[in-house]
Amino acid sequence: MAIAEAPALAGRREPVAIPARETLGHRITRHWADYLYVLPALLVMLIVIGYPLIYTVWLSFHATPPRTGEWVFNGTQNYQDILSGPRFWRVTMNTIYWTVGSTLFAFILGLGAALALHNPFRGRGVVRALLLIPWVVSAVAAAYVWRWILHSDYGLVTGMLKSWGVIDRPLILLDSKSYVMPTLIAVNVWKEFPFVMVMLTAGLQTVPEGLLRAARIDGASTWNQFWHVTVPHLRGVILITTLLLFVINLNSFTLVWLMTGGGPANASQLWITEIYNIAFRSLQFGMASAFSVILFIIMLALGYFYVKALTANAPRREG
Amino acid sequence: MATSRRGINLLGLARWLFLAFLLAFTALPMVWMFSTSIKTEFAAIQQPPVWIPAEPTFDQYTTLLSPANPTGRQFLGYLKNSVWVSTATTILGVLIAVPAAYAFSRFSFPGREPLFFSVLVRNMFPVVVFLIPLFILMKFFGLVDTHLSLILTYLTFGLPLSIWLLKGFYDNIPPELERAARIDGATRFQAFWKIILPLSTPGLVATAIYAFIQGWNEYVYARTFINSQNLMTMPVGLEKFFTEYASNWPGLMAASFIMSVPVVVLFLVLQRHFVRALTEGAVKH
Numbered sequence: 001m002a003i004a005e006a007p008a009l010a011g012r013r014e015p016v017a018i019p020a021r022e023t024l025g026h027r028i029t030r031h032w033a034d035y036l037y038v039l040p041a042l043l044v045m046l047i048v049i050g051y052p053l054i055y056t057v058w059l060s061f062h063a064t065p066p067r068t069g070e071w072v073f074n075g076t077q078n079y080q081d082i083l084s085g086p087r088f089w090r091v092t093m094n095t096i097y098w099t100v101g102s103t104l105f106a107f108i109l110g111l112g113a114a115l116a117l118h119n120p121f122r123g124r125g126v127v128r129a130l131l132l133i134p135w136v137v138s139a140v141a142a143a144y145v146w147r148w149i150l151h152s153d154y155g156l157v158t159g160m161l162k163s164w165g166v167i168d169r170p171l172i173l174l175d176s177k178s179y180v181m182p183t184l185i186a187v188n189v190w191k192e193f194p195f196v197m198v199m200l201t202a203g204l205q206t207v208p209e210g211l212l213r214a215a216r217i218d219g220a221s222t223w224n225q226f227w228h229v230t231v232p233h234l235r236g237v238i239l240i241t242t243l244l245l246f247v248i249n250l251n252s253f254t255l256v257w258l259m260t261g262g263g264p265a266n267a268s269q270l271w272i273t274e275i276y277n278i279a280f281r282s283l284q285f286g287m288a289s290a291f292s293v294i295l296f297i298i299m300l301a302l303g304y305f306y307v308k309a310l311t312a313n314a315p316r317r318e319g
Numbered sequence: 320m321a322t323s324r325r326g327i328n329l330l331g332l333a334r335w336l337f338l339a340f341l342l343a344f345t346a347l348p349m350v351w352m353f354s355t356s357i358k359t360e361f362a363a364i365q366q367p368p369v370w371i372p373a374e375p376t377f378d379q380y381t382t383l384l385s386p387a388n389p390t391g392r393q394f395l396g397y398l399k400n401s402v403w404v405s406t407a408t409t410i411l412g413v414l415i416a417v418p419a420a421y422a423f424s425r426f427s428f429p430g431r432e433p434l435f436f437s438v439l440v441r442n443m444f445p446v447v448v449f450l451i452p453l454f455i456l457m458k459f460f461g462l463v464d465t466h467l468s469l470i471l472t473y474l475t476f477g478l479p480l481s482i483w484l485l486k487g488f489y490d491n492i493p494p495e496l497e498r499a500a501r502i503d504g505a506t507r508f509q510a511f512w513k514i515i516l517p518l519s520t521p522g523l524v525a526t527a528i529y530a531f532i533q534g535w536n537e538y539v540y541a542r543t544f545i546n547s548q549n550l551m552t553m554p555v556g557l558e559k560f561f562t563e564y565a566s567n568w569p570g571l572m573a574a575s576f577i578m579s580v581p582v583v584v585l586f587l588v589l590q591r592h593f594v595r596a597l598t599e600g601a602v603k604h
Contacts, residue, residue: 253447
C-alpha cells in the first residue's frame, strides 16, 4: 500500500506543477471530467438521501392531521409532545438496553469466533461458512423460525426442556414482559455475530505474523500476545465494527417488529418500532418526523466518531 | 514446560467446545426450519419435538412451487418479483459504484474527501428517517406500488459499502500498471477496462453479492411501498403467508426455507471473495 501510493502521489503532482495560487474554481474546472465518474452515485444519494433528510426536518415542525391533509406549522410542539409523552422514557430505556446488549454480546461472540478460527485446521473453511449463515438469512425468515422455536406450547425449546424434565409448564419468553428483551437480544446476536466475525477475521489477517512470533520467542503468554500485539493492531477495525454494529442495532426494525411488534404491553417497543407506529399506524407524519430527527441527531454524533475513526485509521497504516 | 503444555491443551479444548457451541447455535435453527417443513401440520405440533420426522412429506414444497394452485401461483409471483428487484439493484449498483470508486481512488479533484465521506455516512442513517419522506416522494412521482421505488431505494443501501470496498481494491492496484498501458497507447478507458477491472473482480463479486442479498432480504421498504399483491417481494409475501395461515407452521417453514436457500448458497459459494474483499478493501485501508 505505502509502496504503491508514495510514487503515485509524487508522480501525479510533480509534472503538473500547480501554480501556487490556483483558485478553487480553476481546480474544479481543471478536474471537471473527474466529477462525471462520481455523478451518478452522488445523484442517487442526493435524491434518495439529501432530499428526504431536509424534508423530514421540515415536516417535524408541522402538525399533519391525517384527516384534513392540511399541514400547519406548529413550531416545536411535536418535539415537546414526544419528550413529555408517557411512553418516551420507557421506549428509550428499551432502546438502550437493546442496542448496548446486542452490540456487546454480538461483539464478544464474533471476536471469539474470529479468534477460534484464526489458526488453520481441517474443515476451517466449512465451519466459517456455516457460521455465516444467520447473517445471510433474511430477518423475516429468522423472525418466524425463532418464533416457532420459542413457541410456548409447541416450540422446540419448551419441548426439549420439558422432555429433559427441566420445566413442567410451557416456557413463556416472547409473551413475558421480563423475558422478552433478553430473548430478542439473543436472537439478534444470533443474526449479527457473524458480521463481527467477518470483520475481525479480516482484521486478524493484517496482524503481522512476525511480530507475534517475536513476542512468543520473548516468552509472552498467549494472553499477552493477544493483548499487547493483536489488540493494538485491531484497534481501528474494532472501533469501526462496534460503531457500525451500534448503528445497525439502533436502526434494526424487522426482527422486533415481526417477533413481538413491540409487545407485550410495549415491553419491547423500540424507537424505531415506535416511529413506524406513529407514522404508518396513526399516520402522524409530523410527529414521526420529529422523532426521526431526534434519532438522526444521535446518529450524526455517532457518524462523527465513525468518520474520525476511519480517518484516524487510514494514515497510520500508510507509514 | 509441562504447565505450558497443559495450558495450551486447555485452551485448545475450550476452543473446540466454543466452536461446537457456536455451530449448534447457528445451525440448529436452520435444521429445525427444514425439519418442520417436511412434517405434516399434525406432526409439527407433537411433543416432545422430533428432529427427523417418521413420515417426511414434501407436500408443502410442491404446493408452494406449483403454479397449479392459488397458493403456489402467489408464492412463485413473490419469488419472481424478488429475483427481478434484486438483480436490477445489483446491476445498477455495480454500474454506478465502479466509476465512483475508481474516481475516489485515482483522481484528486477538489471536494474528493468530503464527498467520499458523505457517501459513507449513509450507513449511519436510520432506515425509518428516510421511510416517511421517501414514501411521500414516491407518492409524488407516482412510484408507490412500483418495483422502481424499491430498486431506487435499495441502490442507496448498497452503494456506500460497494464504493468503499472497491476503492480499497483500486487503491491497492499500482497506478504504474495503468500508466504503462497508457504509454503503450491505450485510452484511459481501455486501461481501466483491460487492466483494472479484471484485477478487481473479487471486489466486484463481493459488492454484487452484497447488493443482491440486501435486495432479496429487505422488508421495511417493501412492506411500505408495495400494496398490490402481485408486486410483493418474498419477505412481505412471507409475512402475508404468516397472517393468512397462522397455524400452518410447516408451510411457513417451507416458504422460509425456499427463501433462504438462494442467498445462502450464493453466499457460501462466493463468501471467500467477500471476506477477501473486506480484508483487501475495507480493513486494510
